Amino acid sequence: MQTKRVRDILRYGKPDETVTIQGWVRTKRELKEFAFMEVNDGSSLNSLQVVLDESVPNYQDVLKLLNTGASVEVSGTLVQSPGKGQNIELKAAKVQVYGTSDPETYPLQKKRHSFEFLRTIGHLRSRTNTLGAVIRVRNACATAIHKFFQERDFLWIHTPIITASDCEGAGELFTVTNFDLGKVPLDKQQKIDYTQDFFGKQAYLTVSGQLEAEVMAMAFQNVYTFGPTFRAENSNTSRHLAEFWMVEPEMAFCDIEGDQDLAEEFLKYIFKYVLEACPEDMEFFNKRIDKSVLETADNIINNEFERITYTKAIELLEKSNKKFEYAVEWGIDLQSEHERYLAEELFKKPLIVTNYPTGIKAFYMRLNDDNKTVAAMDVLAPKIGEIIGGSQREERLDILEKRINEMGIIPDDLWWYLDLRRYGTVPHAGFGLGFERVVQFMTGMTNIRDVIPFPRTPLSAEF
Numbered sequence: 001m002q003t004k005r006v007r008d009i010l011r012y013g014k015p016d017e018t019v020t021i022q023g024w025v026r027t028k029r030e031l032k033e034f035a036f037m038e039v040n041d042g043s044s045l046n047s048l049q050v051v052l053d054e055s056v057p058n059y060q061d062v063l064k065l066l067n068t069g070a071s072v073e074v075s076g077t078l079v080q081s082p083g084k085g086q087n088i089e090l091k092a093a094k095v096q097v098y099g100t101s102d103p104e105t106y107p108l109q110k111k112r113h114s115f116e117f118l119r120t121i122g123h124l125r126s127r128t129n130t131l132g133a134v135i136r137v138r139n140a141c142a143t144a145i146h147k148f149f150q151e152r153d154f155l156w157i158h159t160p161i162i163t164a165s166d167c168e169g170a171g172e173l174f175t176v177t178n179f180d181l182g183k184v185p186l187d188k189q190q191k192i193d194y195t196q197d198f199f200g201k202q203a204y205l206t207v208s209g210q211l212e213a214e215v216m217a218m219a220f221q222n223v224y225t226f227g228p229t230f231r232a233e234n235s236n237t238s239r240h241l242a243e244f245w246m247v248e249p250e251m252a253f254c255d256i257e258g259d260q261d262l263a264e265e266f267l268k269y270i271f272k273y274v275l276e277a278c279p280e281d282m283e284f285f286n287k288r289i290d291k292s293v294l295e296t297a298d299n300i301i302n303n304e305f306e307r308i309t310y311t312k313a314i315e316l317l318e319k320s321n322k323k324f325e326y327a328v329e330w331g332i333d334l335q336s337e338h339e340r341y342l343a344e345e346l347f348k349k350p351l352i353v354t355n356y357p358t359g360i361k362a363f364y365m366r367l368n369d370d371n372k373t374v375a376a377m378d379v380l381a382p383k384i385g386e387i388i389g390g391s392q393r394e395e396r397l398d399i400l401e402k403r404i405n406e407m408g409i410i411p412d413d414l415w416w417y418l419d420l421r422r423y424g425t426v427p428h429a430g431f432g433l434g435f436e437r438v439v440q441f442m443t444g445m446t447n448i449r450d451v452i453p454f455p456r457t458p459l460s461a462e463f
């Protein structure tokens with residue numbers, strides 16, 4: 001007999017069908033003549049109810065082992081369920097216990113646990129309803145992302161995890177070295193001599209695959225990279241991880257308008273796909289985590305995003321009469337409180353802010369004709385703030401060189417990037433979507449640490 005997934009049994013199972021399932025016991029209830037247990041196999045939010053009685057071989061012995069957390073294989077026949085809440089259940093004929101679980105010490109008790117506590121048992125929390133739903137939605141999001149780009153003729157490219165360049169220029173880098181840290185070689189100026197290190201120069205975990213994606217776009221037109229990125233920012237907020245996944249499309253022959261259009265179409269597509277792929281999980285988030293989850297999804301799918309310039313955003317913030325922790329004036333970087341005011345309170349939907357001041361954005365963004373702003377675009381979402389950051393890239397060699405010099409970046413490190421502007425340069429644009437931020441936005445989960453199975457944050461790299 002082939003094993004079946006609980007999800008499929010709950011959706012398509014018919015009375016009298018014989019099936020085998022494998023999974024973990026969630027609960028057990030013993031009555032006089034028989035017992036019930038709920039078995040979850042990770043395929044769906046809902047568990048399958050199993051009914052057991054004396055007809056199961058070694059019934060009394062097996063029953064003692066069926067504690068919360070134990071792993072089991074159950075074979076039997078599906079029957080119409082008389083109970084409320086489910087229409088099919090499994091009448092067990094045979095039960096095999098693979099691994100027992102001591103109910104006294106199993107950390108996942110039936111009561112509701114706080115997310116803080118669940119983070120301390122990261123190896124078991126995926127067996128809970130919430131984390132289970134998160135991981136399935138995450139999977140659907142990733143599938144939607146690949147589908148979206150593949151349907152539009154974008155090539156999936158793989159950019160390096162170890163690089164020697166700081167794409168964002170923010171210095172939030174983890175160094176990759178194989179020096180014996182007890183005796184690091186120094187040069188004549190008593191500085192660390194990276195020429196003796198593994199790569200012959202200082203190398204880092206990448207903060208973004210963009211620069212290499214640009215290389216590939218100059219050969220294949222439309223490409224995207226989707227991989228892990230790393231930032232050594234000491235931020236303990238509910239929106240920052242030290243290791244997160246980023247999706248970065250890059251398009252040749254594209255300007256800032258096309259970039260915004262793609263970003264909007266992309267977010268709509270992901271939401272739509274996930275609603276169809278994970279209806280039960282999304283219902284669950286709407287019921288248990290944030291009552292506005294489904295309304296938000298609907299809002300995203302069916303409404304056009306607002307589009308305003310940075311200058312206009314500053315005007316609106318100044319007019320708001322709100323007390324912000326960080327004072328508002330033209331030239332400041334928008335803080336999360338500003339972003340949230342605009343998206344959550346003022347427009348009540350995602351908005352795209354364009355043309356930020358040159359001084360607060362990275363070296364690669366295209367200088368606008370006003371010489372004061374660059375062709376940047378950030379998508380800001382209610383509750384999350386910045387979810388996408390992108391720009392049209394500076395394709396003109398002379399202006400790019402000037403900006404690099406102004407920002408004190410050593411052009412030698414970027415010789416290959418500058419070469420792209422020497423040989424067949426074209427207008428091009430792209431963006432980066434924080435994968436965890438979109439999962440957070442979609443599920444209504446308040447902390448980003450609860451939308452990735454193994455969060456990496458300052459002082460925390462357990463599991």
Ligand code: 4AD
Nearest residue numbers: 208210240241244248387388389390430431432434
């Ligand atoms: O705005 P960022 O820094 O943009 C870039 O890295 C560009 N190179 C992207 C590009 O144009 N190809 O980061 C992009 C997105 C942010 O909008 C945010 O959603 C997410 O990455 N992000 C983080 N997510 C979780 N934890 C962090 N520490 C993050 N930092 C950025």
Ligand code: MG
Nearest residue numbers: 378386388389
């Ligand atoms: Mg950004």
